[in-house]
Amino acid sequence: MALAVLHSRALAGMEAPAVAVEVHLANGLPSFTIVGLPEAEVKESKDRVRAALQTAQFEFPARRITVNLAPADLPKESGRYDLPIALGILAASGQIPLQGLDQYEVAGELALTGELRPIRGALAMAYKAKESGRTFILPQDSAAEAALVQGVAVLPATSLLQVCAHLTGRELLAPQVVSVVQHASAEGDFAEVKGQLQARRALEVAAAGGHSVLMSGPPGTGKSMLASRFVGILPAMTEVEALESAAIQSLSKGFRASDWGKRPYRAPHHTASGVALVGGGAIPKPGEISLAHHGVLFLDELAEFDRKVLEVLREPLESGHITVSRAARQAEFPARFQLVAAMNPCPCGYLGHPNGKCRCTPDQIARYRHRLSGPLLDRIDLHIQVPALTEEELMQAPAGEASTTIRSRVEAARRRQLDRQGVANYLLTSQQVETYCQPDEAGAALLKQAIARLDLSARAYHRILKVARTIADLSASEAVQSVHIAEAVQYRRLGL
Structure with missing residues (x-):
């Protein structure tokens, strides 16, 4: 009887629970059995491991092989267990030493040639491996993202033979070294935007306080252009x-080290389903709102989205996370995204255009706007109009501020918020709003009138105060004054 135990990790949402890969060799008719709730990809490991061992000129034991992936009640998926299973067979059969295996965590998919292929979720796995204190052995293409986690020793390997040479001491693997290069942003600059001073100001306020924005205006007025440049002023x-955002990207399609520290920008098409937005599947994976964690989710043509799809955004906008529940398992993903949405004012798009092109009836306009529910609109902090440009504005060269200039003011305002209350303004609780956002006497009187005339909800009241607090921070004012309240109220009067 021979037994080898190696350490690896599964993926369950953002978690990466430890998995013990136990390989047992016994006498009897040759067989290869994998137990421990394996999915189809894991069951197929038997053929990949056998071919990889034989191609690498190792002996595949003609014995009764049992592989147990513990704990038994945790579903196991993907090919990440190929490498630990292969090493377990070699260790249990005496082809590599058993000693020292306990100091490593191993994951990797094997090609039939014995080469190692990249795996999904390497960064999330390395983040949890940090708690164990073990060294992580990974495929070379996955090691760079895992090494972004400070305090974790990551050894990259290209093949099964390289890993075996390291474990036998013949040729040690060199630790992965990460060189993070902050490359220039690929987004355009705000200086390229012609006109739209009110929209530019509103986006600056949104960036400073982390507020959500809805832009409404005719086609071709620059809504998408403004949204694509919004990331550059955050x-x-x-x-x-950066670590949380990278871990989410790693769960989806892998994370490139060159994207470290760059806020994500997601812009799904209006035909996207609810599952595509919030995540899901038989094996729950993150959706667009989680892939935009600590970044921007841009929904263009907002009214063209299915209403049921948009309603799934209501809870994440408030809570900052999403729980995906399925019959077999449950997963929770972070979703602290900044919503930037754009829409036309009517079905044809030309309502309010100076050329008077709109031919929509009032009923058509009402039906179009009612595609957006009141509760969803109530959760969007800033509602702004993006009007059509005049001939003079179109013909003249853009003369707006550069993104770097706006970003410097945004960062200064954000520092004031963190120094004062420890969080950005959009994260303030109701109690903190009462403490940090109370206006002066004139501002309170103005806000009282706005509540009565605009029929504002309690949520809208608190959001106006948060936006006013951000406007005050941008002007370096300790007090929330009536001028700040007036500007914040203007951002709730889109009329949808």
Whole structure:
């Protein structure tokens, strides 16, 4: 009887629970059995491992092989267990030493040639491996993202033979070294935008406080152009934010080290389903709102989205996370995204256009706008109009501020918020709003009139105060004054 135990990790949402890969060799008719709730990809490991071992000139034991992936009640998926299973067979059969295996965590998919292929979720797995103190052995294409987690030793390998040479001491693997290069942003610059001073100001306020925005205007007025440049004025990511965002990207399609510290920008098509937005599947995977974690989710042509799809955004906008429940399993993903949406004012798009092109009836306009529910609109902080440009504005060269100039003001305002209350303004609780966002006497009187005339909900009241607090921070004012309240109220009067 021979037994080898190696350590690996599964994926369950953002979690990466530890998995013990136990390989047992016994006498009897040759067989290869994998137990421990394996999915189809894991069951297919038997053929990949056998071919990889034989191609690498190792002996495949003609014995009764049992592989147990513990704990038994945790579903196991993907090919990441190929490498630990192969090493377990070699260790249990005496072809590599058993000693020292406990100090490693191993994951990797094997090609039939014995080469190692990249795996999904390497960064999330390395983040949890940090707690164990073990060294992580990974495919070379996955090691760069895993090494972004500070305090984790990551050894990259290209093949099964390389890993075996390291474990036998013949040729040690060199630790992965990460060189993070902050490349120039690929987004355009706000200086390229012609006109639209009100929209530019509103987006600056949104960036400073983390507020959500809805832009409404005729086609061709620059809504998409403004949204694509919005990421360029957001504050720089903290290390914790960068790590969380990278871990989410790693769960989906892998994360490139060159994207480290760059806020994600997601722009799904209006035909996207609810599952595509919030995540799901038999094996729950993150959706667009989670892939936009600590970044921007841009929904163009908002009214063209299915209403049921848009309604799934209501809870994540408030809570900052999403729980995906399926019959077999449940997964929770973070979803602290900044919503930027754009829409036309009517079905044809030309309502309010100076050329008077709109021919929509009032009933058509009402039906179009009612595709957006009141509760969803109530959760969007800033509602702004993006009007059509005049001939003079179109013909003249753009003379707006550069994104770097706006970003410097945004970062200064964000620092004031963190110094004062420890979080950005959009994260303030109701109690914190009462503490940090109370206006002066004139501002309170103005806000009282706005509540009565605009029939504002309690949520809208608190959001106006948060936006006013951000406007005050941009002007370096300690007090929330009536001028700040007036501007914040203007952003709730789109009339949808």
